[in-house]
Amino acid sequence: MLKTFTSNRFQESYHYLVLANGLKVVLYPKEGYNSTYVIYSTNFGSDDIEFKAIGKDGFCRMPAGVAHFLEHKMFETSDGTDATEKLAALGADTNAFTSNTETAYLFSTTGNVIESLKILLDFVGECSYTEESIEREKDIIEQERSMYADIPNNVAKYNALKLMYQENSVRHDIAGTKKSIKQITKYDLDTCYATFYHPSNMKLVIVGKFDYQEVAKMIEDYFKDDERIPYIIERKNPIEILPIKEHVKTVEMDVNIPIISIGIRINSSEIPYVEKELKSTYITYWLKESLNINSDFYQNVNNSGLITGPFTYFVTFSDSYEYIMITASSKYPNQLCELIKKEILSIKDKPLDFESIKRYEKSCVASVIRSFNSIEAISDLVNEALDANMPVYDYLERVLKFDYNDLSDVRSVFDERNLVVSKVVNIEK
Numbered sequence: 482m483l484k485t486f487t488s489n490r491f492q493e494s495y496h497y498l499v500l501a502n503g504l505k506v507v508l509y510p511k512e513g514y515n516s517t518y519v520i521y522s523t524n525f526g527s528d529d530i531e532f533k534a535i536g537k538d539g540f541c542r543m544p545a546g547v548a549h550f551l552e553h554k555m556f557e558t559s560d561g562t563d564a565t566e567k568l569a570a571l572g573a574d575t576n577a578f579t580s581n582t583e584t585a586y587l588f589s590t591t592g593n594v595i596e597s598l599k600i601l602l603d604f605v606g607e608c609s610y611t612e613e614s615i616e617r618e619k620d621i622i623e624q625e626r627s628m629y630a631d632i633p634n635n636v637a638k639y640n641a642l643k644l645m646y647q648e649n650s651v652r653h654d655i656a657g658t659k660k661s662i663k664q665i666t667k668y669d670l671d672t673c674y675a676t677f678y679h680p681s682n683m684k685l686v687i688v689g690k691f692d693y694q695e696v697a698k699m700i701e702d703y704f705k706d707d708e709r710i711p712y713i714i715e716r717k718n719p720i721e722i723l724p725i726k727e728h729v730k731t732v733e734m735d736v737n738i739p740i741i742s743i744g745i746r747i748n749s750s751e752i753p754y755v756e757k758e759l760k761s762t763y764i765t766y767w768l769k770e771s772l773n774i775n776s777d778f779y780q781n782v783n784n785s786g787l788i789t790g791p792f793t794y795f796v797t798f799s800d801s802y803e804y805i806m807i808t809a810s811s812k813y814p815n816q817l818c819e820l821i822k823k824e825i826l827s828i829k830d831k832p833l834d835f836e837s838i839k840r841y842e843k844s845c846v847a848s849v850i851r852s853f854n855s856i857e858a859i860s861d862l863v864n865e866a867l868d869a870n871m872p873v874y875d876y877l878e879r880v881l882k883f884d885y886n887d888l889s890d891v892r893s894v895f896d897e898r899n900l901v902v903s904k905v906v907n908i909e910k
Contacts, residue, residue, distance in 0.1 A: 482498070483497070483508075485497075487874075488874035488877075491850065491877070493853055493874070495873065496508040496509075496510075497872070500700075500701070500707075501707075502707045502710070503679070503710075504680035504681070504683055504684070505683070505684040505867055507687070507873075508687050508693040508696055509689075509859055509860075510690070510692075510693045511856060514690045515690055516590065516591045516690060516856065517591075517687065517688070517690050517691050517856070518588075518589045518860055519594075519601060520586070520587040520686050521586050521602070521683065521686075522584065522585035522684055523583065523683045524582065526579060526580050526582040526583050527545070527546065527548050527650065527653060528582055528650045528651060528801070529543075529582075529650075529677065529718070530543045530544070530545060530547065530650050532676065532714055532715060532716045540715075543672075543673060544661035544662070544664040544669065545654070546622070546653070546655070546656050546658070546661050546662055547657070547669055548584050548655075548677075549579040549584075550618070550665050551670050552577050552584045553618055553622060554610040554614065554615065555577070555586065555604060555605060556577070558603070558604050559607065564601075564603075568588055568600055568601070571590065571593040572592055572593060573588040573593065574588060574590070576588070579655055580655065581799060586605050589856075591690075594690075594691045595696065598696070598699065602703055605678070608670070608674050615665070615667055619663060619665070622656060625656065626657065626658075627659070630654065633734055634905075636732060636903075640730045640732065641743070641902075644725065644729075644744065644901035645721070645746040645804060645899070645901050647723055647726065648719050648723070649718055649720070650718055676714060679709060679711075679714075680707065681709075681711035681712060684867050718800070718801040720801050720802070721746065725898070725899060725901060727901075728900065729902045729903075730901075730902075731904040731905075731906060732904070732905055733907065734908065735908055736906070736907055738789050738810045738811065739811060739905060740809075740814075740905040741809050741810070741811065742902075743822065743825070743900065743901070743902055743903075744805065744806050744900070744901045745804060745805040745895065745896070745899050746802075746803075746901070747798075747803035747899070753869065755869040757803065758865065759879070760798075760891060761796035761797070761798060763883075763887060764891055765794075767831075767891070767892060768796075768805070768807070770831075770834075771824050771825060772794055773791075774791050778820075779792065787817045788810070788811050789810045789812065790810055792807060792808070807825070814904050818902055818904070822900065826895055829893060831892070833888070838885065842881070849877055849881065862877065
């Protein structure tokens, strides 16, 4: 049954539907918009390489990069054409991506929503690849992987991840390795597809200009004969508890300006998704206070010529890991690195600045309100709420409700024992 949610605070509403096969559907019509954005995703990403396959008893282990490989092959259709071409013929722009935790297929269009949606459901709903096409794809994916693998920022990031994580699969490149790509078989892809592309592990979000009742009926009719039963996938990705063995790694590459990536592994806790999201918001506050372009620290290193651009920093998490990543470029990487370490490790001793916190709270609220002006941003908010297993507006109310005690306590994550440094420097001549 279609359920409607409304928010007086945000002056927004949407419709939610869960099918008998477990597929979660969010229909978010927006008046005054000319385009429609559709994203169909599965909770299957590069982290998911060890799991219990559907219909099997024991755990199986897949080569790294299998989720990304499967994404590439899903666009092949049974009539031999590419699904992208079919959608383009209807005026829809299509794309796909694989992250650590999901694979998503999406399109945007200004018309033919129902027809385009059917093509999306059709090509994601069946496998049409062959042994021969899989073998051909391996060279294509390896070329793509090697191209990104040679980007200095990526080298710095993944070396930092490998220092922080000895066992967790987040240490692997999303595309895998040259060796793992060669190992992927049709059986691997079929097993992953049957397990992870089950409707109960998927979500369909539609935002923008469309008739939600017409689209809801189309979706219900499309899946009316689907007799698959919802089930929960058992996954194995160990929470890292081993002490970090090495804290520094330096590699030489042909770079104009050296790159530094500083990672901090956060001891992962079994708390709800929404609480991890709020925790990351608190951590981001402290990072912003120290590293944003208006901070005293940034002004000092910038005026000293120790940095060539702004810092980039983020916090990320899943069920089995949480970490901070800070990246900068500098002609003096060793000197800058020591200053960054000193600054961020001092965070745990910094007092609360309540005026600054209030400004940050207001900026977070303003950011959410601005998101409602973008159909893509709305889709992101909806998917976050679905991951948290919460209605969208309840989720937003929770992540925008700060607890100053928690914001203070979170400073403990800035722990030198969990800090690593990855550098990419010029080749010595």
